[in-house]
Amino acid sequence: MTPQFHPYLINGPFDDPGLYIDFLFERRAILFDLGDLADLTPRKLLRISHIFVSHTHVDHFIGFDQLVRLCLGREKRLHLYGPAGFVDQVGHRLAAYTWNLVQNYPTDFTIVAVELHRDGRAFGAEFHCRDGFRRMGDSSFAVVDGVLLDEENFRVRIAFLDHKVTCLAFCLEEKNHVNIMKNRLEEMGLPVGEWLGELKRAVLRGDGDEAPVRAWWQERGESRERFFTLGRLKSEVLRIVPGQKIAYVTDALYSPENAARIVALARNADYLFIESTFLDEEADRARERCHLTARQAGVLARAAGAIRVTPFHFSPKYAGEGIRIQRELEEAFNER
Ligand SMILES: [Zn+2]
Known part of the structure; x- marks a missing residue:
C-alpha cells in the first residue's frame, strides 16, 4: 500500500511544536499546532489548508503571524481550529495590525476560525482580508464522535485533554483504501x-x-x-x-482521564507523536506543570498499541541530553 500522508515534526524536539502532514498526491498539507514556522519553506507553508491548534500557549501559536504575512495578497482560504475562546483570540491577533490598505487587493485571503467546546458544539467565524479582517459570518455546528473534519479519504478526530487549560489532541485517520481487481x-x-x-x-x-x-x-x-x-x-x-492513522498528543497532565482519552485517540496508530517534556525522575515537576514524562508517554504509546512513537516538546533543561528522554520513552514503550 502506498502511503498517502507523510507526517513530520517541523522543528527539533527542544523547539516549538508542530506536525506537518504532507498529502503526497495533492499539493496540500495540514498542520497540527502552530509553533515557530521559520524552518518551513514558503512553498510548503502555502500548501497548508487546515491548522489544528492544541491550545494557545505561545509556543503552540506563535507561527500565526508568519503564516498571515505569507498568505497576504493571495487567494487562499485557511481553516484554523482551536479550543474554546480561540475565535476571539484569532480576531485579536489580526486586530493587532493596521489594515487600511488591503481593501483594493485583487485577492481575498480568508481565515475561517473554529473553536471546539467540551459539550460537542463548535463555533466559527470568518475574517476576510478585504474587510480588514473584521469578524463576520458567525456560525455553529455539532461535532459528532469527536470528528471535526470528514473528507472523502480521511477524517480528523479530536480529544479534549486537561493541561490546566483545555488542550486538544488530534488524530488523522485515513479511510480504507479500496482497490479494484x-x-x-x-x-x-x-x-x-x-x-x-x-x-x-x-x-x-x-x-x-x-x-x-x-x-x-x-x-x-x-x-x-x-x-x-x-x-x-x-x-x-x-x-x-486499512488506511494509516497519525496521532498527535501535547500538552497533558498524566491523569487517569487524560490517559484514557489519549489511549482511545491513538489506538493502533501507525504514528504517534507525543510530548515527553520531562524525565520521570522529575515526575512531580511534570505533574505541577501539567506535562507528561518520557516514561508516561511510552506507557501510553504501548497501551494504545501504536506502531511507531516519536517524542517531542523536551524541556530546555535537558539540552544536550535528548537521548536520555528518547531512551526512557523507548524502554517504557518496549517493556514486556
Ligand atoms: Zn506546550
Whole structure:
C-alpha cells in the first residue's frame, strides 16, 4: 500500500511544536499546532489548508503571524481550529495590525476560525482580508464522535485533554483504501466506468453488505446495467486495505482521564507523536506543570498499541541530553 500522508515534526524536539502532514498526491498539507514556522519553506507553508491548534500557549501559536504575512495578497482560504475562546483570540491577533490598505487587493485571503467546546458544539467565524479582517459570518455546528473534519479519504478526530487549560489532541485517520481487481471485473464481464467511483464511495461510507449497487455502461450505443449486492462485489472484485492513522498528543497532565482519552485517540496508530517534556525522575515537576514524562508517554504509546512513537516538546533543561528522554520513552514503550 502506498502511503498517502507523510507526517513530520517541523522543528527539533527542544523547539516549538508542530506536525506537518504532507498529502503526497495533492499539493496540500495540514498542520497540527502552530509553533515557530521559520524552518518551513514558503512553498510548503502555502500548501497548508487546515491548522489544528492544541491550545494557545505561545509556543503552540506563535507561527500565526508568519503564516498571515505569507498568505497576504493571495487567494487562499485557511481553516484554523482551536479550543474554546480561540475565535476571539484569532480576531485579536489580526486586530493587532493596521489594515487600511488591503481593501483594493485583487485577492481575498480568508481565515475561517473554529473553536471546539467540551459539550460537542463548535463555533466559527470568518475574517476576510478585504474587510480588514473584521469578524463576520458567525456560525455553529455539532461535532459528532469527536470528528471535526470528514473528507472523502480521511477524517480528523479530536480529544479534549486537561493541561490546566483545555488542550486538544488530534488524530488523522485515513479511510480504507479500496482497490479494484481489474482481472476479476473482466471475468465477470464488467467494464470499468463511473459506477466504480460510486461503489468505492459506498464502501467508504460504510454502507451495509445488502446495499444494492448498480453497474452501468454503454455497449454499441446501448445502455447496459446489472445489479449486485455490495457484499458480493466486496468479496469478488474489491480489496480493502486499512488506511494509516497519525496521532498527535501535547500538552497533558498524566491523569487517569487524560490517559484514557489519549489511549482511545491513538489506538493502533501507525504514528504517534507525543510530548515527553520531562524525565520521570522529575515526575512531580511534570505533574505541577501539567506535562507528561518520557516514561508516561511510552506507557501510553504501548497501551494504545501504536506502531511507531516519536517524542517531542523536551524541556530546555535537558539540552544536550535528548537521548536520555528518547531512551526512557523507548524502554517504557518496549517493556514486556
Ligand atoms: Zn506546550
